[in-house]
Amino acid sequence: MDGNDSDTLRLPSPKRRRVNGTHTPSRYSSPDELAASSDHATPTYRRRTSSSNIHRRNSADYRRRSYEGASDPEESPDELDHTYPPFYREKWNRNLRIPPTMSRHVTPDAPSEISLLTPPEAPGTPATPAAPSETPLPPPPKEAHYLPYRQKMVLKGHQRGVAAVRFSPKGNMIASCSADATIRIWDLPSGNLLHTLRGHLAGISTIAWSPDGRTLASGSDDKSIRLWDVVTGKAYPLQLHGHHNYIYSIAFSPKGNMLISGSYDEAVFLWDVRTAKIMRSLPAHSDPVGGVDFIWDGTLIVSCAGDGLIRIWDTATGQCLRTLVHEDNAPVSSVRFSPNGKFVLAWTLDSCVRLWNYVEGRCVKTYQGHQNSKYSLGGAFGVYGDEDGEVGLGEKKAFAVSGSETGDMLWWDVQSKVVLQVERAHEGCVLGVDTWPKAGLAVSCGLDKMVRIWERIAEDEVDVDVGIGVEAMAVSDEANGVIKAEEDGGPIIVENSEMMEHNSPSGTQVVESKL
Secondary structure, eight states: OOGGGGGSOOOOOTTOOOBTTBOOOOSSOOSSSTTTTOOSOOOOOOOOOHHHHEEOOOTTSOOOOEEOOOOOOOOOOOOOOTTSOOSSOOGGGTTOOOOTTSOSOOOTTSOSSOOOSSOOOOTTOOOOOOOOOOSOOOOOOBOOOOOOEEEEEEEEOOSSOEEEEEEOTTSSEEEEEETTSEEEEEETTTOOEEEEEEOOSSOEEEEEEOTTSSEEEEEETTSEEEEEETTTTEEEEEEEEOOSSOEEEEEEOTTSSEEEEEETTSOEEEEETTTTEEEEEEOOOSSOEEEEEEOTTSSEEEEEETTSEEEEEETTTOOEEEEEEOTTOOOEEEEEEOTTSSOEEEEETTTEEEEEETTTTEEEEEEOSSOOSSSOOOEEEEEESOTTOOTTSBOOEEEEEEEOTTSEEEEEETTTOOEEEEEEOOSSOEEEEEEEGGGTEEEEEETTSOEEEEEEOOGGGBOSOOOTTBOOOOBOHHHHSSOOOGGGSOOEEEEOSSEEEEEOTTSOEEEEEOO
């Protein structure tokens, strides 16, 4: 061998896999497709059985999945620093993928934000000096200022606990499902009841809107998935049958032609919506599946279960690309992709909400402050800052919002993990939360049979400085006439033919359905 052999290009071993150009074995990943080349020994995890850790509630009570034996909360390593790329993708990049040669890591010498607006220069191209200009530089963006949410409206009508609520894709309707085996569709902004959907034979735990907003899917304890025409309020004749136990979570693909479902029978099914037939069954978990979701472009699926595992699946092939598990191995009850598709937010029954970088297989953030050891809670992402909507005039930041078994709602800053706001939302557990960032709205539901709509306070209405852990907010006299509390007096009831509107002294509108 001569001296030039050292410069010969060597092909990588076929057994090694690379993610974004670097070999990044995960500490907790299982020997799946993305981690097949790991040089470390795969740890052995104790399997949990549904009989010992997940118990059915009495039929007289509201039935949601319940886990026992959750471990004490423990802060996970926080490895996401301030130099990480922006959390939300730009609108222009909606149909683009990050090139595989681009590293997701940012070195200390690199800028805090990676700009993809300017195309990269070709190799060897000399740098063009900037032309002198007398145009003054634009002012720096305003620092993001969190404006808290306040209760706007209360929707009544369900006879038992409300399991889930969802904004429609256009934000003009809200759908809620309940253990009373009904689905109610409410109008925004009036809060009037549009339809009451009946047809399931047992309680309904999950609902999902199609991307066009014309179809609503529901999963029930009667082991079926039904599709509903939102305009007419009627069910489509075809039902999706295949699960052998309660259905806990469903989600539409971005194109609306596929549906993913997770069930107490430990199965994850991928459905063809047009034919109502199973396209693929994913051998997902060894415990009841608590949550499923599609990534924004539909290429990946995420699922979670009481076995403590979070799995990432390739939609086209059905292969498991990554398995995420925390060292505490707490049961995972719900899961959701971030809007930019780079992270997964997971709710676990150790009173933690964890943000995962699934490409690297590590937990980067842990949010705490709520209580969650028994029920499957849900939440959502949102944005704050730049409330005037003029792009470039203000900084935007992301928040995560979740319910709690204590009846509270909590908002966290995604980057700093600071609790931005805590509000008393329901009597009893808050089961579901959803957001509509474009209008600054949020909606929540719980075991108290109520659906509550929350709105962001306008900046000119804030009368005091907004601090950390805001639980109450005073608003200006011009906004509400006088600073008041909801406990100051009883509601004023105005009866209509089908609805009753209650105007509380705090300005909260209570709409009660009598249908």
